[in-house]
Amino acid sequence: MKIPFSWLKKHVALTTTPNQIADDLVRLGHEVEGVETPRAAVKGVRVGLIESKIPHPDADKLSLLKVNIGEAEPLGIVCGAANMAEGDRVPVATIGASLPNGLKIKKGKIRGEVSFGMCCSESELGLAEDAAGLLILPADAPVGAEVGDYLELEEAVFDLSITPNRGDCMNVRGIARDLAADAGLPLADIDKSMIETNGDIAAPAVSVTAEQDCPVYMARSIQGITVADSPAWMQAALMMAGMRPINGIVDVLSYIMLDLGQPMHAFDADRLAGNISIRSARDGEDFAALDGRELKLNAGDLVVSDADSVIALGGIMGSEASGVTGATTNIVLESAFFRPARVSETRRIYAMVSEASMRFERGVDPAMVAIAMQRATAMMTELFGGSAGEITLCGDADTINSGRSVRCQVSRIATRLGVDIPVAADAVLTRMGFGVNRHEDRLDVAIPSFRHDVSIPEDISEEYARIIGFDAIPAVLPPLSTIRPDQQDRSIHDAVAGGFLQVVSYAFISSDEQRLFVAADGLDIALQNPISDAMSMMRRSPWPGLLSVARHNLNRQQSGVALVEQGRTYVQTVAGHDETNTMAWLMTGQTQQDQWHCAARQADFFDLKGALETWLSLRGLTGRFIADDAIQGLQAGQSAKILIGRTEAGRIGRVDGDIAAAFDIDAPVFVAEINLDKLPAGKQAKFVPLPEFPAVERDLVFLFDRNTSSDAILNAVKSGAGKLLTDARIFDLYAGKGVPEGKISLGIRFTLQDAKRTLTQEDSDAASSAIIAAMDKRFGASLRG
Amino acid sequence: MSEIDALKDRLESLQAEALAAFAGAEDLNGLQGLRVHYLGKKGALTEVLKGVGKLAPADRPVIGKFVNQTKQALAVALDAVEAELAVKAKAARIEAERIDVTLSGRKSGSGALHPVQNGLDELTAIFSQMGFAVAEGPEIEDEFHNFDALNIPAEHPARAMHDTFFLKDLQGDDGQPMLLRTHTSPVQIRAMKRFLAESGEPPLAVVAPGRVYRCDYDVTHSPMFHQVEVFKVDRDVSLAHLKGVLQHFLSAYFEKEVAIRLRPHYFPFTEPSAEVDIGCVFCAGKGCRICKGSGWIEVLGSGMIHPNVLKSVGIDSEEFSGFAFGLGVERMVMLKKGIPDLRLFFENDVRFLSRMGVAK
């Protein structure tokens, strides 16, 4: 909310600068988002006493003045105005001063006469749009004083962000109270003078059946008003506070709400039918609000109604039909206390926020309900005529928030803040409206009715912390807690070390993207209030996100990308839902540029598979890759599930060409994912003695049928070669010239070793024969000549 | 000329011829040929010695000695030349093997951690070293953990400020709506319950990193971002301790002594509450565009854990107290690295990622 400096000063005689006030506000817990200066201070304009005035010898309309500005010699000034006389006090802009209209004052000659300054009008000081002559200052204006200080020309507006607990500070007086308490200054009294009522005007008939939600309701009739614009000073104040003037009645209510914090409402009495009742809405009841919306209300909503219809949603907004217009002459004025929780709930249901609802839901001061009513009546009748009837009062404001107190221990507050609580702080708390009674360690604090946010000792400790100042609290390291530190999860670090860039993509994707890799099975989790259709579902696969990132980068001249992401996927389950920790990879295009030592190459399945194998081995795991043609969104023949032991823990493969094309990617795209929650703990490496005897390596090259799985071949080698075999792998793969159609040439390199002796020619011959026999038996494969 | 003199003559001229030949040898191979030619079994010297048989027996020892001297002289000369040629040969090989050491090395693709990951790692490492245990919690939460247990009842104005994403199709206990957590604070509740179940009572000290969600998307807001929640509960934990931990951790993270300022604020789950500013890291507190001239930058919200929060997990707030704070990881990384735009984190441009992914 925006608070003009000049308005604050109506409640407390602040003596410091706006910047100092801003710092004080921050220290007291009121965030200052900005300080605007609609009128800057005017400097160098002094109060001058006209000692003599003679006509200019060469110009009829000019005068030559001698003006005393408190210096040894009076200034000679040439002046074109006519409304001043000897003995008048006027503002004198001295040489070097700059005026709000941008004019810089210099020594000048006017028709041959030297002028050492300029006498100013109201408009030249920025006080009025135009002016007929000089501003004549009061006869007691101190000669020589800065006019800016004397007239309090400087204005500043504090833009405050009031925290939701401080409803009492959503008005000028509340902020003034904190500043006054802090500075040790008195808070000005509120004008509580009673107004004369007109016995001929009947008090409105009001019945409250929803006492729970509306414990206090006041109404009064004011008749014979002539609605006019509010006075200029009020309009200026409202505009600085960020509100638009509407009409005199509405403006007075806005002004008092901003000033004292009590929202009120005025109904056009001639547009009401019958008695007023404050009650629960009927289910489906219509309400046409002032903001043009037509609502169907729910049973339980708090409404103000007349005999025919709802005239206000309690504490939130009046109806269009019952509002005050320029033609209004008779009004019913309402001032009430609406229960914060009710206003908050209704406001949320209808997404209907108003200045009134913001205050009611944070809690207004019950003691202010009647005072504000009196102030409003007085201002309205004074400004717009008319006379007021007696007040109808339902409920008792004194029963709300009254008599509350907290008992606490000074020592405990001191321990929890880490600083002593000086007795001097009690006085500040008292000025803030609390009743403070300290007896040794015991502290009894009476809570004022406007502080809805204070109810427990911790709230009191917060008040003391504000008063003492957080800067005065020392910084102390607490004793260490003894806990066992966790091992850091290295998953993503190991993946990145394999040459992949880690990305972070949103957890939500579009429903179309959801369907790329997951069939429609009713287990999606959709957002009720998504940002957009493109972000409407919690992802069940990390791949659409990675594809989007790949597209983004390939569109920006990257020849290829290698990406990895660690994040969660989300799915409904029988038990409710599940969040799965997932690691996902994507490789496509040339992930390496042409180099002097090697040419660029398109990433393929085995680049990604190798990365996964390395990543798994770093966690002490080995994966088995089982061809699987039925993985949705992946190309049959280039996709596999990944088994760790017996657990299916992941998938890998080439993205279906149509899907890749939908992401504008021409090159083959390879993706993989591992379910981190399904990964077993890897085996800790155990010490094994290093071999003492040399190993023997042999190569055998066979012709196999083209579709033979190398995994099956190596398994057959391992089971057929005998106990001496320690390793076997494919070292060469060839199909083409010299190899018969439908066949493939595979080179197998195997290693033999014995821990107890050096191997002989016979040993390796025996193993070779065993392997040859096994390949023949299992696959019908023959040695290649 | 006697037989013996003639033989001596031949040996002398052979020696002179051989020495000249050695000196002219161009490489070790040629020299080896000369060695065979002169000193080999069928070499020139052996040829000369065939004439010894014709000598008188008395002359034979004389000429024998002479032959040995010649042999010796040739061998010494050969070794000297050989050594010289070996040095030359090595120098030639070194020259031939010269490479351009400024050519780039053979690298596999260089990966990098996402800058947010780097930030998370740095932050959690600092707190781990200070004795805080790492905990995580679910991103899909119920209203109880995200709000109620944190002292934010349904009608509370603060609840509306959270811009919560609600989820269709899911229901929590008692039919509560499910939502995406708006902060990492629910981990306070879950971790406190879990730690208490394990160890019965405080002390407990936890750092909880994770993703959070707000229904807010513009230049300075992302619907998904990362937070780190830190809290400690023990006997006599004070606001002064909170200040101490903040001072230590912020200086450790920014790798220099930073000034901190606590401003009273309001959060439902802490009392007292404070927003924490650091002296602007861009202008050293002098005032610049980024700190809007104030010299201070807001970095996180903090406070003493509200008794209602402790109560909701069964901790006696008379006996124990605690502090808690939560910080936005993206914001911390932006401040540390001078990254101007939040959106860069989620655009995942590889040029940005590879540049920012380096540790320092």
Ligand SMILES: [Zn+2]
């Ligand atoms: Zn700065």
